[in-house]
Amino acid sequence: MLIYIVKRLLTAIPTLLLISLLVFFIIELPPGDYFENYIAELQAMGETVDPHKIAYLKAEYGFDQPMIVRYLNWVGGMLHGDFGYSFEYELPVTDVVGNRLFLTIFVSLVTIIFTWLIAFPIGIYSATHQYSWGDYGLTFLGLLGLATPNFLLALILMYLANIWFGTSIGHLMDAQYLDQPMSWAKFRSISEHMVIPVIVIGTAGTAGMIRRLRANLLDELHKQYVITARAKGVPPFRALVKYPLRMSLNFFIADIGSILPAVISGAEVVAIVLSLETTGPLLIRALQSQDMYLAGSFLMFLAALTVAGVLISDIALAILDPRIRLSGGVRR
Incomplete structure (x- = not known):
């Protein structure tokens, strides 16, 4: 029984890594990102958008980096208990x-x-x-x-x-x-x-x-x-x-x-x-x-x-x- 549990736990690690890759890819699959949707919503309501704030947020959270870099940063953060930042709620x-x-x-x-x-x-x-x-x-x-x-x-x-x-x-x-x-x-x-x-x-x-x-x-x-x-x-x-x-x-x-x-x-x-x-x-x-x-x-x-x-x-x-x-x- 103990050997079986150890084998399953070792199998779970690559399984979760593969799932994390699929999750990240599927979320990234639609065109644009949160910031583009946010800008479009503000413009639809007739409000102005501060481009400097958007550029700062993109740089702060790595949206100006390649997708693979952002994926590695995201997975590495989760291993340390950092699940990221919610842009919509402006909270961790x-x-x-x-x-x-x-x-x-x-x-x-x-x-x-x-x-x-x-x-x-x-x-x-x-x-x-x-x-x-x-x-x-x-x-x-x-x-x-x-x-x-x-x-x-x-x-x-x-x-x-x-x-x-x-x-x-x-x-x-x-x-x-x-x-x-x-x-x-x-x-x-x-x-x-x-x-x-x-x-x-x-x-x-x-x-x-x-x-x-x-x-x-x-x-x-x-x-x-x-x-x-x-x-x-x-x-x-x-x-x-x-x-x-x-x-x-x-x-x-x-x-x-x-x-x-x-x-x-x-x-x-x-x-x-x-x-x-x-x-x-x-x-x-x-x-x-x-x-x-x-x-x-x-x-x-x-x-x-x-x-x-x-x-x-x-x-x-x-x-x-x-x-x-x-x-x-x-x-x-």
Whole structure:
């Protein structure tokens, strides 16, 4: 196991370097840069542009140097904890992301817990009561959750929350707490506003997890070892939990590789519709404005989380399922 982990970590280094090269190249691919977009926006609004300030900023951040030099400076800065400067916000990237990162992690973790608490009991019930009225009803609700666009559900729940409960879901907190430090009153405001985003973001994930858990558990319940356990008189709940449910969780463990970056990126479209102070809209805005250091740092952070998540899921799968081996070759 230790040798496998070391090999994967050594493989992750060239993987991240290749990803950083692709990220930098893709951000640079559109014509122009942030400064040209900024000048065009000012001119469209009839404002004047100070060419000396633009020239100074380009020289300060190396935009007058070749692309390969800027790439090496960017990667070298990240290795020392310097993620660059956000031109649009006129702040270091770490300062721009800091407050939003905490809210994004909080919302995403609550959404993941909500998804698990709803999906696991329903998926187990549907598998153990196959073709019952309850199974049909829950299957219909699951398919409805998969088919409903998240942004449409967000708009509907925003309207109902405002009409029925008088809660205006336009941000993650009331307006007076937007720039205030964390307090008990601010936490209560966040908790009140977070109900709708958690339901909206978790709906599609819950529906998908129910369907996969049901299918995998049904496959395990029809295998010979389950029939043998029942014939030996093993209690039904123990016969379900000890092996079939454990073996059917492989997909759940494998999803860790996608859960970790999802915690940071958040549901971008839903966050835009609900005006949430998360990192998703920030990333989209950075890509649109070619704020390269902010966008590039985001994408590299997501790539690192993906590599780490896949490694964690592989190790957890090997521990959960003894049929999975971390080394190749034929076992005799």
